[in-house]
Structures are given as structure tokens and as C-alpha cells.
Amino acid sequence: MRLARASRTDEAADPARQLYERIGTFLFDQRLDPSPANFAFAWHLLHDPNGALARAVENLTEGGVRLTQRDIESLGCEPPANATKAREKVDGLVAKTQMQVEGFQDMVQAMRAETAGFGRDLAASADAIRRSSEGPHGGVLEEVSRITGAMIERVHRAESQLESATREATELRSALEEARDNARRDALTQLPNRRAFEEAFSAQQASGARLCIAVCDVDHFKSVNDRFGHAVGDRVLRTIAQALSEVCVGHLVARHGGEEFAILFSGIGIAKARDIMENARSMVASKRYRLRESDMPIGEITFSAGLTRVHIGESLVDSFDRADTKLYEAKNAGRNRVIGG
8 A cells, every 4th residue: 555545635725724634534545433543643654755654554554455343553643742741741740749759658667666665655654654553542543544555446446547557558659660660661572662762861861871772573474464364473572572682682672563673772883783783683583483382483584684884963753764765775685684884
């Protein structure tokens, strides 16, 4: 499928209306529901018909194949500005909540220590009162001892409640930390996701570190899914993720979306980064993949990669697009190769 039909517009029409009609045509042609997620995907695709997302769609739909909903989810798209602001707002709320939980935890622990000390003082006073209750004012002292004993019981109950509150605060703090980590981790491969990659790039660029970026894409991945199913495709992605992580140890390997991975090399030059990528490519290509159930060979699995150095002060968009362009050069040159330097 090409985007020709979706690109047909009335030259005299308003540009916004043209884009709207092209989006509707695209969704209709692909038999996709007009959901907000699909509409956003189509907007990003048609708003930049020469971008990386458009090239990925062209590759997937070559030969008239329609996109599936799973393809849409795998390819993804950059979030619109309001979604980015919403994500930042959520991050801020999570951070604020975590700070409040930590403050509450400290307060509860201080209260527990103070309550425990008060309980010990009460117990000592009660013992002293009981020893003095044999005198002429024994009745009064016995009553005071009884009241003191009741107060001690209340202190013990308070200590138990504070201990429970401390435990709950600790569990909530752990849950918040886990949620923040999960938001930056890909569920399938357990690699950092695109969001984590973007944050790491910003931090490393701000530190002035020497950086390189590699973008990898699994060759003919759609045919693996078509022939053997998505479960096998998922296992292939996990295998490649593991290989990249092993070879690129010390550097950030992320799943950028679908069958695409990104590596942020820090503290090394382009020549060393290329050697690492060639080692990873060779490791993946040398494996012989088989179906678990029948031991049937899947065939050769390879990936292509584009590599570039990051210039000081350069944005992620610019450097990533350059690496992505080199990736497509590798695809057009026959696949199973690394281009860049």
C-alpha cells in the first residue's frame, strides 16, 4: 500500500480540512477504527509523509498489506504537545506524592519512637505507684495505678497502629518507585523504553559527555510474524534485546518501538561504537532460531543499524533522524549491516 490515495486532496481546500480528509481516507483504507489513538497515529503519519514513521509504514504495507491494530501499537508515534504536558504533570504529581509519603514515613517513625519512650515512662511510674500503694493513701494510689495501666494499654495500641501505618507507608513508597520505573521500561523486553532513552540523552548531553546513537531495526520482521505468529515474533524481539544488552554493556539499550531498538553510547568514539554494533550484529546473525514446540527452523534473523556521533548541544531529534537515515541506507544496501561513522 502507498499513501497515494490518502494524499489526494482538493487543491482549493483549506489545509486543515485537507489533512482531516486524508486522515479519514487513511483509516478507511486500512479498515481501522476511528479511535483517538488511531486518529493520532494517522495525524503523525500524514503530517510528515517523509518522516521515519511514514517510511516504517511503507515498509510494513509493501505489496498491498493493510496495517493491523497491533502494528499501530508497535509503531507508536510521538505524543502531541498536550499529551507531553499531561505526562509531565503526572510525573510532577507522582514526585510530589512520593515526597509526601517519605515525609509521612519520617513523621510516623518519630512518633513511634516518642510513643515508645512515653510508654516506658508510664510503665516505670505505674510500678512505683504500685510499690507505694501499701501506705495510708493506698486507695487513691491504686486508682491512679489503674488509670496509669489503662493509659499504658492505649499507648501500646497506638504503637501497634503506628507500626501498621509505617508498614503501609513503606509499601506505598515502594509501589510509587516501581510505578515510576515501569513507566520507563518496556513490558515485553524489560529494556528501558523511548521515554527513558529521551531522558538519558538529555542528562548525558547536559553533562557534556561524548555520545553516539545507533538505531537498529529487525530485518523482515513482519514476515516472521506472518509466518509464525506474534508470540514467536515477541520471542525474537526478546532474544535480540538480550544480545544487544550483553554486547553493549555499560551503554543504554532501549526498545524504541515495534521492532526498533536504540543504543546511546556514552564516553566512546564512533569507531568503538561501530565495533560494538558489528559484534552485536554478528552475534544475532550467527544464531540459529527454532520453534520451541516443533524444533522447526525459523531461518536467519538479522538486523540493520544506522550509527552517528552526537554533536555538542545537538537535539535528540536531529541526531536520531541522522542515525535513522543511515539505518534506511543499510536497509537499501541489502540489510544485515551497520552504516555510519
